[in-house]
Amino acid sequence: MASPVTTALRADAQRNLDRILVAAADAFAELGPDVTIDEIARRAGVGHGTVFRRFPTKEALRAAVLRRRLDELLERSRALLAEPDAGAAFVELVWAAAESCRRDRYLFEGVETCGELEVTEGKQELHEIVDKLIRRARRAGAVRAGLDARDVGALVGAAIQAAAHAERDEDWRRYVQVVLAGLRP
Amino acid sequence: MASPVTTALRADAQRNLDRILVAAADAFAELGPDVTIDEIARRAGVGHGTVFRRFPTKEALRAAVLRRRLDELLERSRALLAEPDAGAAFVELVWAAAESCRRDRYLFEGVETCGELEVTEGKQELHEIVDKLIRRARRAGAVRAGLDARDVGALVGAAIQAAAHAERDEDWRRYVQVVLAGLRP
């Protein structure tokens, strides 16, 4: 996924790699970008030396996890370009982004601050597609002017972040609805 | 401020205390809650032992800084209760909160996660007054139903946080406007 031509891994190594990526995604989402590698290794059931053999630094591991999330969003966004109703497509996009941020509340912040090529390229690609979706929606009169992909991403990420300390667990939906209402012309 | 009956400090000690609080506020706002005490001490022009004499832990220092911000907001909110136009008072409240978060983008997150009595009490007080302002505004038809002080605080704080990585420096105003638009009925 990260590098298209990975030399085939031994079966046990591949198994460990998968478990590390899953454990890292969970741990980052739950404890934030400052989780220790030891914690991730513990969750994956491997020694922390094993983590460092696959990912030279903690940042590289974080980047791999972020990239996976970005790829999911990319796929979803591309599909939405085919949706005939531009306004509905935009609303769906927002909810998809919200779901992603919901799974990892540090996603937006992470993508913004991560300098790894893997992530900045993914972000760039995503922005281009999302900008298309926004322009379409604006022409259809469903979205106010003066907003781009970065703005929408930031606001949605923010709404989820806001709900992190909420009392009820579904508050994030209300917050996203507030933002959606604010995005209309 | 924190404790009403502080035993009088020696003149130089009081001077140092003031400089520490200013330096800490700046450093926390600029570098986040993880700044080192050494950095704060350096900015204040004191040794880091001096910081620990006034504040037993880093958390206590952070709490003192947060409390100061909360007190400013408290004062502002109380004044707004006297404003005859409930809708306008609410909008002003939101902008005041935004300005505070703008000065320290980690303010909201800090207040939510800080366990020190000093801060939780201040938050409680603020919530009560802001809830009054919101109820007034709702009765005046200026704010949608189903939102309380916590919600509004979260959304405003998040909007500012979102603007932290924005390209233009005034983007945070646009974001607050989006949220304000979303808060209307």
Place this chain on the structure above:
DNA sequence: GAAGAAGCGGACCGACCCGTCCGCTTCAGC
């Protein structure tokens, strides 16, 4: 200006954590 209290700050300790390294284990091909 003398004396004692208050304050200062840097050396120091211990905990934590990233990243390396190497002796041992496990897998894959024959």
Place this chain on the structure above:
DNA sequence: GCTGAAGCGGACGGGTCGGTCCGCTTCTTC
């Protein structure tokens, strides 16, 4: 099964940082 390569993981080094402590300095009071 044998063999060599690939993989493993824990011990270790080095750096950082929060918090303590104590010999020295500075202020205040008389």
